[in-house]
Amino acid sequence: MTPDSATAVISVHEGNIALGGRPILRGIELAVRPGEVVAVLGANGSGKSTLVRGLMGLTPWTSGDIRLFGDPLASFRQWQRVGYVPQRITAAGGVPATVAEVVGSGRLSRRRLLMPMGRRDREAVRNAIAAVELTDRTHDAVGHLSGGQQQRVLMARALAGEPDLLVLDEPNAGVDHHNQIGLAETLRPMVSAGATVLFVLHELGPLASLIDRAVVLREGRVVYDGPPPDDATLEAFHDHHPPRLHSDHVPMKSGWDL
Amino acid sequence: MNLLAYDFMVRALLAAAFTGFAAPAVGTYLVQRRLALMGDGIGHIAVTGVGLGLLTGHSPVWTAVIVAVLGAVLIELVRERGNTSGDVALALIFYGGIAGGVMVTGLAGGSAQTLQNYLFGSITTVSPADVWTVVVLAAIVIFVAIGFSPQLFAVCQDEEFARVTGMRVRVYTITTSVMAAVTVTVAMRTVGLLLVSALMVVPVATAQQVARGFKVTIVVAMLLGTLASVAGVVTSFYANVAPGSTIVLIALAGFVAAWPAGALLRRRRRLAEPFPVSDEEMPHDVVPEQHGHQHGDDCGHQAVEHGDHIDYVHDGHRHAMHGDHYDEH
Numbered sequence: 001m002t003p004d005s006a007t008a009v010i011s012v013h014e015g016n017i018a019l020g021g022r023p024i025l026r027g028i029e030l031a032v033r034p035g036e037v038v039a040v041l042g043a044n045g046s047g048k049s050t051l052v053r054g055l056m057g058l059t060p061w062t063s064g065d066i067r068l069f070g071d072p073l074a075s076f077r078q079w080q081r082v083g084y085v086p087q088r089i090t091a092a093g094g095v096p097a098t099v100a101e102v103v104g105s106g107r108l109s110r111r112r113l114l115m116p117m118g119r120r121d122r123e124a125v126r127n128a129i130a131a132v133e134l135t136d137r138t139h140d141a142v143g144h145l146s147g148g149q150q151q152r153v154l155m156a157r158a159l160a161g162e163p164d165l166l167v168l169d170e171p172n173a174g175v176d177h178h179n180q181i182g183l184a185e186t187l188r189p190m191v192s193a194g195a196t197v198l199f200v201l202h203e204l205g206p207l208a209s210l211i212d213r214a215v216v217l218r219e220g221r222v223v224y225d226g227p228p229p230d231d232a233t234l235e236a237f238h239d240h241h242p243p244r245l246h247s248d249h250v251p252m253k254s255g256w257d258l
Numbered sequence: 259m260n261l262l263a264y265d266f267m268v269r270a271l272l273a274a275a276f277t278g279f280a281a282p283a284v285g286t287y288l289v290q291r292r293l294a295l296m297g298d299g300i301g302h303i304a305v306t307g308v309g310l311g312l313l314t315g316h317s318p319v320w321t322a323v324i325v326a327v328l329g330a331v332l333i334e335l336v337r338e339r340g341n342t343s344g345d346v347a348l349a350l351i352f353y354g355g356i357a358g359g360v361m362v363t364g365l366a367g368g369s370a371q372t373l374q375n376y377l378f379g380s381i382t383t384v385s386p387a388d389v390w391t392v393v394v395l396a397a398i399v400i401f402v403a404i405g406f407s408p409q410l411f412a413v414c415q416d417e418e419f420a421r422v423t424g425m426r427v428r429v430y431t432i433t434t435s436v437m438a439a440v441t442v443t444v445a446m447r448t449v450g451l452l453l454v455s456a457l458m459v460v461p462v463a464t465a466q467q468v469a470r471g472f473k474v475t476i477v478v479a480m481l482l483g484t485l486a487s488v489a490g491v492v493t494s495f496y497a498n499v500a501p502g503s504t505i506v507l508i509a510l511a512g513f514v515a516a517w518p519a520g521a522l523l524r525r526r527r528r529l530a531e532p533f534p535v536s537d538e539e540m541p542h543d544v545v546p547e548q549h550g551h552q553h554g555d556d557c558g559h560q561a562v563e564h565g566d567h568i569d570y571v572h573d574g575h576r577h578a579m580h581g582d583h584y585d586e587h
Contacts, residue, residue, distance in 0.1 A: 079424030098471035105412035109423040
């Protein structure tokens with residue numbers, strides 16, 4: 001445990017993830033302090049989604065000291081403090097579900113078994129739907145919404161739990177410019193109010209103005225950690241080392257990143 | 259002829275009502291997880307349980323419950339591993355179940371007729387003890403399916419998100435499978451093992467035609483399931499055929515009847531879907547022609563949202579009101 005990791009919202013020291021025996025993330029060092037807005041950037045296959053899935057406990061770490069809110073990930077129980085927005089093409093399941101129902105499931109970490117939603121819960125769901133400007137679609141089926149609107153439903157689901165830390169995995173993938181700006185505007189008041197946010201992004205886009213710090217991954221390692229780079233610099237991180245084709249090289253198959 | 263004058267009919271109707279109420283409740287979760295055919299697989303496995311009951315002289319309902327639950331947990335574990343051969347592994351379990359059941363029943367000296375009672379249902383053979391078993395098990399399934407619906411919904415909707423809310427996802431996925439197994443065995447006296455899955459899935463498919471939300475879907479499906487099973491048992495009494503067939507055919511008739519309503523709703527929704535807005539200013543033309551009427555809520559032309567205004571669609575045009583004239587959008 002480093003001195004920083006006690007106060008940090010997210011801290012990773014010597015973090016390694018291997019999938020099916022193949023090292024994907026290697027020697028990751030990352031600390032996100034309260035109130036920071038950090039973007040994890042990198043090309044496809046750089047391991048950025050794996051990093052977030054690891055932090056959310058969805059992909060096991062092979063080794064390393066991983067902490068959320070100061071607690072080791074393995075014994076972390078305060079999941080109501082975390083809002084997760086997965087990377088998703090659709091928010092619909094095999095049975096239709098309304099916007100209110102999907103957003104309501106974001107409230108579960110704060111509810112007790114067999115108890116109906118209380119006034120406080122219903123209010124939180126209503127506010128979360130209002131924050132993503134879908135109030136007039138509250139009772140519509142999620143499957144009938146556009147891709148951008150479905151992404152906003154997933155966003156509202158994370159907000160409904162009133163988290164201290166918001167983690168968004170590629171929130172702008174497949175979302176038009178108009179909705180990307182909407183997402184930035186939705187997050188702005190939360191960021192001003194002191195929320196900690198971790199994004200996984202392919203490019204900064206309209207979110208750039210919110211971001212304090214960028215962490216760039218390349219082939220499973222952190223290659224940059226500092227102020228958000230401009231697009232040209234970011235491009236160079238992706239491109240200026242042409243992919244090597246040695247036989248001992250971890251192939252950058254997109255499948256590993258999912 | 260008064261149906262309720264026959265004790266066996268009272269028992270059969272009671273069993274059918276509870277089965278019809280419970281099966282679609284579990285079916286809704288299976289459909290949501292895109293495991294609509296799981297009930298079929300469990301039904302196949304339960305055949306072995308029936309065979310073991312006949313062979314050992316225990317009640318086939320209880321041996322079927324035990325074998326079906328074990329099979330369901332096995333299916334869930336295979337599915338969870340998520341490897342590409344999971345599909346084939348499931349098929350192996352299914353076929354092993356039905357072949358094992360037929361063989362064990364044969365060893366027990368059971369005739370084809372005995373097994374048929376379990377495969378397609380039989381109202382005359384429901385004993386008073388069976389009715390109690392069915393009612394109690396179905397009541398437990400209904401309690402769990404409704405009482406834990408927020409959790410089960412979340413897990414079936416998005417397993418990974420549920421995990422990040424701190425839920426013990428595996429407890430709920432296995433609960434769903436066990437409920438499916440119990441429902442299959444509960445339903446085997448009325449619908450029969452080979453058709454039980456239809457009672458779990460068809461009412462859900464029917465409810466989906468008209469419902470927009472999960473809660474409405476599950477409630478409507480449970481009511482439709484009860485209706486189909488009670489009506490099916492009554493019909494089978496008069497037609498003197500296995501109740502499984504009449505129950506499933508009535509459920510399917512319900513689906514066929516609801517389909518046009520669903521198709522109409524879907525078409526209307528598609529037409530009303532907002533047109534996409536681009537960020538750039540689009541050049542557009544003023545419509546030279548005069549409109550015979552003012553477009554509005556009740557003009558009969560399809561009104562479609564387009565950014566901050568409404569377009570009216572007619573004869574292949576999209577006309578939007580702009581001051582004293584219409585623009586072609």
